[in-house]
Amino acid sequence: xxxxxxxxxxxxxxxxxxxxxxxxHLLEKARQVYRxxxxxxxxxxxxxxxxILLGKGGDESDKQLYRFTDHGQRDVALRFDxxxxxxxxxxxxxxxxxxxxxxxxxxxxxxxxxxQRGRYREFWQCDFDTIGTTANxxxxxxxxxxxxxxxxxxxxxxxxxxNNRRVLNGLLEELGxxxxxxxxxxxxxxxxxxxxxxVIAEMGMAAVAPAQAERLLNLVEMAGSxxxxxxxxxxxxxxxxxxxxxxxxxxxxxxxxQEAGVPPxxxxxxxxxxxxxxxxxxxxxETFLTDLxxxxxVCSGGRYDNLASLYTKQVLPGVGASLGxxxxxxxxxxxxxxxxxxxxxxxLMVQFDPKFLGRYQQTARALRxxxxxxxVFPDPKKIGQQLQYxxxxxxxxxxxxxxxxxxxxxxxxxxxxxREEKTMPQSDLERELKSALLPxxx
Amino acid sequence: xxxxxxxxxxxxxxxxxxxxxxxxHLLEKARQVYRxxxxxxxxxxxxxxxxILLGKGGDESDKQLYRFTDHGQRDVALRFDxxxxxxxxxxxxxxxxxxxxxxxxxxxxxxxxxxQRGRYREFWQCDFDTIGTTANxxxxxxxxxxxxxxxxxxxxxxxxxxNNRRVLNGLLEELGxxxxxxxxxxxxxxxxxxxxxxVIAEMGMAAVAPAQAERLLNLVEMAGSxxxxxxxxxxxxxxxxxxxxxxxxxxxxxxxxQEAGVPPxxxxxxxxxxxxxxxxxxxxxETFLTDLxxxxxVCSGGRYDNLASLYTKQVLPGVGASLGxxxxxxxxxxxxxxxxxxxxxxxLMVQFDPKFLGRYQQTARALRxxxxxxxVFPDPKKIGQQLQYxxxxxxxxxxxxxxxxxxxxxxxxxxxxxREEKTMPQSDLERELKSALLPxxx
Numbered sequence: 106x107x108x109x110x111x112x113x114x115x116x117x118x119x120x121x122x123x124x125x126x127x128x129x130h131l132l133e134k135a136r137q138v139y140r141x142x143x144x145x146x147x148x149x150x151x152x153x154x155x156x157i158l159l160g161k162g163g164d165e166s167d168k169q170l171y172r173f174t175d176h177g178q179r180d181v182a183l184r185f186d187x188x189x190x191x192x193x194x195x196x197x198x199x200x201x202x203x204x205x206x207x208x209x210x211x212x213x214x215x216x217x218x219x220x221q222r223g224r225y226r227e228f229w230q231c232d233f234d235t236i237g238t239t240a241n242x243x244x245x246x247x248x249x250x251x252x253x254x255x256x257x258x259x260x261x262x263x264x265x266x267x268n269n270r271r272v273l274n275g276l277l278e279e280l281g282x283x284x285x286x287x288x289x290x291x292x293x294x295x296x297x298x299x300x301x302x303x304v305i306a307e308m309g310m311a312a313v314a315p316a317q318a319e320r321l322l323n324l325v326e327m328a329g330s331x332x333x334x335x336x337x338x339x340x341x342x343x344x345x346x347x348x349x350x351x352x353x354x355x356x357x358x359x360x361x362x363q364e365a366g367v368p369p370x371x372x373x374x375x376x377x378x379x380x381x382x383x384x385x386x387x388x389x390x391e392t393f394l395t396d397l398x399x400x401x402x403v404c405s406g407g408r409y410d411n412l413a414s415l416y417t418k419q420v421l422p423g424v425g426a427s428l429g430x431x432x433x434x435x436x437x438x439x440x441x442x443x444x445x446x447x448x449x450x451x452x453l454m455v456q457f458d459p460k461f462l463g464r465y466q467q468t469a470r471a472l473r474x475x476x477x478x479x480x481v482f483p484d485p486k487k488i489g490q491q492l493q494y495x496x497x498x499x500x501x502x503x504x505x506x507x508x509x510x511x512x513x514x515x516x517x518x519x520x521x522x523x524r525e526e527k528t529m530p531q532s533d534l535e536r537e538l539k540s541a542l543l544p545x546x547x
Numbered sequence: 548x549x550x551x552x553x554x555x556x557x558x559x560x561x562x563x564x565x566x567x568x569x570x571x572h573l574l575e576k577a578r579q580v581y582r583x584x585x586x587x588x589x590x591x592x593x594x595x596x597x598x599i600l601l602g603k604g605g606d607e608s609d610k611q612l613y614r615f616t617d618h619g620q621r622d623v624a625l626r627f628d629x630x631x632x633x634x635x636x637x638x639x640x641x642x643x644x645x646x647x648x649x650x651x652x653x654x655x656x657x658x659x660x661x662x663q664r665g666r667y668r669e670f671w672q673c674d675f676d677t678i679g680t681t682a683n684x685x686x687x688x689x690x691x692x693x694x695x696x697x698x699x700x701x702x703x704x705x706x707x708x709x710n711n712r713r714v715l716n717g718l719l720e721e722l723g724x725x726x727x728x729x730x731x732x733x734x735x736x737x738x739x740x741x742x743x744x745x746v747i748a749e750m751g752m753a754a755v756a757p758a759q760a761e762r763l764l765n766l767v768e769m770a771g772s773x774x775x776x777x778x779x780x781x782x783x784x785x786x787x788x789x790x791x792x793x794x795x796x797x798x799x800x801x802x803x804x805q806e807a808g809v810p811p812x813x814x815x816x817x818x819x820x821x822x823x824x825x826x827x828x829x830x831x832x833e834t835f836l837t838d839l840x841x842x843x844x845v846c847s848g849g850r851y852d853n854l855a856s857l858y859t860k861q862v863l864p865g866v867g868a869s870l871g872x873x874x875x876x877x878x879x880x881x882x883x884x885x886x887x888x889x890x891x892x893x894x895l896m897v898q899f900d901p902k903f904l905g906r907y908q909q910t911a912r913a914l915r916x917x918x919x920x921x922x923v924f925p926d927p928k929k930i931g932q933q934l935q936y937x938x939x940x941x942x943x944x945x946x947x948x949x950x951x952x953x954x955x956x957x958x959x960x961x962x963x964x965x966r967e968e969k970t971m972p973q974s975d976l977e978r979e980l981k982s983a984l985l986p987x988x989x
Contacts, residue, residue, distance in 0.1 A: 109598055111638035111858040114623060117594060119636050121644060122587035129578070129588050136571070140891035141915040143922025145564035146571050150669050151593065151625075151655060152559060152613070156551055171594070173615030176659040181556060183593075194561055196553035202563060202889075203939060205925050213593060217618040227592050240925040242904055249908060253915070357904075364905025366912050416553040447644075449582035462684055462799075463806025466691060470808050473583040473695070480585025483647050483682040497645060 116218070116226030122447035127434060128229075131258065132211055135231050135428055138254040139209040142246060144233045147208045149190040151215075155180040161189045161415070169216040183215040187230045187427075195236060196416030204237020204421075225431070234425025236412055244388040244408055244424045245358045245365075251392055251404050251426060252367045258433070259442060262395035263403075266375035269355050269388050270407070272338065273379060275348020276324060285311045287383060293325065294381040297401075325377040331359050334374050354388060386410045390426055394436055403433045446499030450478030451542050453495040457507040459485040464511065468504075468531070475535050477542065479504070496521055502541055504534075558660070558668030564889035569876060570671075573700065574653055577673050577870055580696040581651040584688060586675045589650045591632040593657075597622040603631045603857070611658040625657040629672045629869075637678060638858030646679025646863075667873070676867025678854055686830040686850055686866045687800045687807075693834055693846050693868060694809045700875070701884060704837035705845075708817035711797050711830050712849070714780065715821060717790020718766060727753045729825060735767065736823040739843075767819040773801050776816050796830060828852045832868055836878055845875045888941030892920030893984055895937040899949040901927040906953065910946075910973070917977050919984065921946070938963055944983060946976075 113119060120128060136146070155172050162185060172182035184190050187210045199206065211231045218224050233250060235243040248265055255263050273293075277286050288311035292304050299307075301322055308318040327334055335356050342348040355374060362372055380389045387408030394403060406426025413421050437443050452472070454465050462481075469479040480500070482491045488505065495503050505517040516534055519526045520541060529537055555561060562570060578588070597614050604627060614624035626632050629652045641648065653673045660666050675692060677685040690707055697705050715735075719728050730753035734746050741749075743764055750760040769776055777798050784790040797816060804814055822831045829850030836845060848868025855863050879885050896911050898904065904923075911921040922942070924933045930947065937945050945961040952958060958976055961968045962983060971979055 108859065109857050111599070111635045111855075112596065113592055113639075114594055114596060114617070114621060115619065117592035119592070119640065120588075120590040121640055122589060122650070125588040125590055128590075141920045143890055143892035143895070143920060145889055145891045146562075146567040147564060148562040148567055148570075150555055150559035150561070151657070152556055152669070154554065154556060157553070169618075171615075171617065173613075175556070175613065176611075177557065179556060193553045197555075198561065198563055203936070205936075207922070208564070215593070227594070235925060238925045242898065242901070242923065242925040245904070245908070246923065246925070249912065253912070361905040361908065365908035413553075415551050417550065447587055448585055449587045450585035453585070456684065459684070462687070463803040466687070466803065466807035470691065470695070478583045478585060480649070481684065481688065483677060483680045483684040483688070494645070494647075 114226075116220040116224075118225060118227075122449070123445055126446065126449065127437070127443045128430070131428075131430060131434065132229075132231070134257045135211065135254060135430075136209070138250060138257050139233050141253075142207070142250055144207045144209040144235075144250075147191075147194065147210050148212060149184070149187075149194050149210070151183055151213070152181050153184055153190060153193065155182045157193050157416075158182050158185060158189055162186065166216070169218055171215050171217055185216050186214050187212060187232045191232070191234065192413040193416055195421055196413040196419070199237070199413075199417075199419060199421065205235055205243070206237050207233075207235045209233040229430045231428040231430050232425060233427075234406075234412075234423050236421045236423030236425075239422045241354045241357055241388075242361075244354065245361045247388070247390060247406060247424055247426050248358060248362050248372060249365060249367060251390065252362075252371055254404070254428065255392065258437070260394065260437075263371065264373045264393055264395065265371060265404075266373050266378050266391045266393060266402075267355065267358060267388065268374070268376055268378040269351035270379070270385055271347050271351030271387060272342075272355065272376060273325075273351075275342050275345040275351060276321065276376075278347060279342055279345050280317060280321060282313060282317065282321070285313060289313060289321070290379040291381055293321075293377060293379045296322070296325075296377050322377075327376065331369070331372070331374040334376065335359070338376070351387070358388065380405065380407055384409050388424060394440075396440060397436050400432060400436050400439075401429075403429045403436060405429070444499070448480065448498040448500050450480045451501045452477060452479045452504060452538060453491070453498075453500040453502070454479055454481045454504045455488055455491045456482045456485045457488065457505055461507070461511065465506075468516075468534070472535060472538065475539075477535070477538050492519070492521070502538060556668075558662040558666075560667060560669075564891070565887055568888065568891065569879070569885045570872070573870075573872060573876065574671075574673070576699045577653065577696060577872075578651070580692060580699050581675045583695075584649070584692055586649045586651040586677075586692075589633075589636065589652050590654060591626070591629075591636050591652070593625055593655070594623050595626055595632060595635065597624045599635050599858075600624050600627060600631055604628065608658070611660055613657050613659060627658050628656050629654060629674045633674070633676065634855040635858055637863055638855040638861070641679070641855075641859075641861060641863065647677055647685070648679050649675075649677045651675040671872045673870040673872050674867060675869075676854075676865050678863045678865030678867075681864045683796045683799055683830075684803075686796065687803045689830070689832060689848060689866055689868050690800060690804050690814060691807060691809060693832065694804075694813055696846070696870065697834065700879070702836065702879075706813060706815045706835055706837065707846075708815050708820050708833045708835065708844075709797065709800060709830065710816065710818055710820040711793035712821070712827055713789050713793030713829060714784075714797065714818060715767075715793075717784050717787040717793060718763065718818075720789060721784055721787050722759060722763060724755060724759065724763070727755060731755060731763070732821040733823055735763075735819065735821040738764070738767075738819050764819075769818065773811070773814070773816040776818065777801070780818070793829070800830065822847065822849055826851050830866060836882075838882060839878050842874060842878050842881075843871075845871045845878060847871070886941070890922065890940040890942050892922045893943045894919060894921045894946060894980060895933070895940075895942040895944070896921055896923045896946045897930055897933045898924045898927045899930065899947055903949070903953065907948075910958075910976070914977060914980065917981075919977070919980050934961070934963070944980060 292307035385407035389407035391402035392404040408424040734749035827849035831849035833844035834846040850866040947959040
């Protein structure tokens with residue numbers, strides 16, 4: 106029989122253990138932090154009626170849909186994000202769920218994108234949102250969640266850039282550019298990547314005079330501490346009702362976050378942050394790594410006026426953000442923050458003599474019950490071969506015992522990186538392994 | 548504008564928090580136990596080339612495939628299980644990964660099945676396998692993993708039924724039925740559901756005389772302890788080389804599992820377990836709940852000779868099993884083992900006075916850092932409304948403080964189910980909450 110060539114589709118990839126272990130670690134930390142704030146998990150189907158998804162992300166997004174006719178002649182498609190399914194979900198269930206409703210949703214989405222930019226056609230999103238309230242407390246909490254999540258992932262050098270679309274809208278009103286808001290903000294969103302000149306040129310296409318564009322850019326790029334910027338905005342634009350509301354919410358956000366224990370350095374008022382999506386109407390967030398700003402925002406989001414207007418008449422305002430899992434993983438890899446191991450258990454128990462398999466598994470199970478992962482090698486191969494396997498996979502310790510050791514009630518513990526071996530009584534094993542596996546002792 | 552009707556596809560469903568919380572809990576326990584044995588996570592794409600999936604699960608499975616042509620005119624389909632993608636994955640990567648290779652894989656699969664039997668077209672599988680070894684140690688470990696997983700899920704009353712296809716093959720050889728093995732085992736697999744008469748009738752269709760079928764059924768249903776059955780099998784069929792090998796492996800499995808600490812009651816030698824799939828060649832497992840046997844096996848698997856023969860010439864023997872997540876959740880619901888809460892955090896902090904939002908979040912963050920989930924209510928609504936929200940969601944405790952309490956440095960802690968309220972100093976809060984949240988004090 107001819108063999109079928111084992112291959113994945115273009116733009117898709119397998120996750121072997123060395124990629125999947127850090128991925129699962131990130132997902133677990135995200136769940137942990139989201140839950141600690143009372144966000145509850147939901148899930149929705151990968152497949153939806155095409156009409157639910159079409160026209161929600163623009164023409165480009167429609168073209169990228171994995172869309173087909175199912176067995177029942179239904180027009181269906183794979184979800185391209187988690188926001189549209191959440192809007193459909195909220196419209197369907199909010200009556201029963203009640204508000205405020207806080208949910209997180211981690212899951213894969215599919216886009217038939219051009220893969221040239223190193224993007225994949227299947228990737229995970231990690232969203233959290235509070236809907237059914239306009240309270241600024243919910244906006245503030247998004248900043249706290251992002252901060253605590255980044256810290257939980259071991260990141261110390263990052264900054265959450267925060268702004269409010271109402272401040273930008275007020276500025277544009279005062280500059281006489283209210284009619285060109287969408288085009289101006291789309292251009293502004295490219296500032297970090299494309300630079301001032303490109304932004305001024307793009308604004309020019311929307312009939313914004315260069316001098317006006319300059320003035321706007323000087324405003325949004327104003328230097329100073331958060332409170333200096335807030336003071337200047339209040340002084341210059343405080344009489345504009347829209348801007349004043351945005352300034353008030355930002356002022357409260359920064360004060361409350363600091364009182365709640367977020368050091369001021371982690372939160373940066375950045376009037377240039379617009380977020381391209383027309384969708385956002387209030388607070389907006391982007392998160393940058395100090396050591397890798399060019400990678401872009403690793404956690405972004407904002408406030409919107411109405412989540413599910415296409416599916417229900419019930420007005421559902423909300424605020425949330427999304428962790429850029431793949432981008433953050435790429436960044437952590439570049440920052441050498443990821444362990445490259447391909448084992449889930451740190452300890453390999455060598456199968457020295459197959460007649461002791463029951464005793465090996467007995468000790469291994471006792472250690473597992475104490476929270477220490479232990480793999481028992483399945484074949485009684487030469488010790489050298491088993492240790493080679495352990496080193497290749499990234500096990501940290503190996504346990505060895507045969508008839509002699511069982512007679513004496515001891516185990517040999519081999520520290521693989523240090524190439525050291527200790528012999529210790531069975532009764533000390535748990536304590537010794539726990540201490541040898543502490544991160545600081547690596 | 549007309550509203551789009553918010554609805555899910557037939558056979559698909561949303562998971563609101565009260566369904567998703569226990570689901571995530573089960574998945575986490577499965578990961579935890581799999582990892583503790585050294586199984587490492589992998590993932591593969593939801594979409595594969597159709598040729599990878601076609602013909603792997605029989606005609607029925609081909610018909611149920613969600614198959615379509617993608618943007619690049621590729622013939623693609625959604626995976627219908629995790630075994631076929633694992634075979635493709637192994638063929639592609641095993642050279643680099645090396646053997647033995649232990650992996651777990653949790654993820655959704657899709658089948659356009661008839662939904663009348665309460666089945667869904669999207670469901671999760673939770674597989675774990677060791678490949679690249681024929682060692683019985685790997686088979687034995689499957690039994691240990693199943694046992695430890697069920698216990699970790701809080702199940703105490705279950706039994707892992709174990710058999711070996713080689714014992715059955717040997718029996719059939721000795722009964723002169725070697726030529727009809729596949730048909731006989733397919734019939735036998737229906738014994739628990741369809742009963743003896745139906746099985747004898749089906750075997751009749753494969754030219755098995757009723758007397759012979761009776762004799763076979765009497766053998767596979769023989770009563771007795773594990774060791775009694777093993778002794779009788781050895782006595783009657785020990786001269787058949789195939790049966791003898793199966794008996795030897797089963798004998799070792801039962802002895803080692805017991806030595807490793809699995810109480811003998813949890814493991815039942817059951818010669819009637821065939822598992823319908825042609826795929827299995829050695830040890831086979833099924834797991835039944837003592838209080839709900841009719842729900843069927845909640846964790847099944849077995850040994851196979853060659854995982855990936857369609858994709859590679861490298862022979863990859865292995866053994867593994869799959870947790871029936873949805874079936875087990877249904878069973879646990881019926882056994883009233885699932886909490887019905889829709890919050891991820893057990894504590895609601897009432898927003899009594901909005902000017903203290905910073906202090907609320909400060910204390911909430913300190914409690915979160917200590918491992919206690921705390922949601923801060925976003926709006927300063929009436930206390931009664933906030934407590935009603937807390938009760939509806941299943942919060943267990945509410946924290947209340949206003950100017951008076953902050954002056955005195957105290958918090959009011961309300962136990963929602965007991966309707967009791969205590970006032971305590973801020974410094975006691977963490978300890979008191981932890982003690983109030985202990986499972987036994989509910």
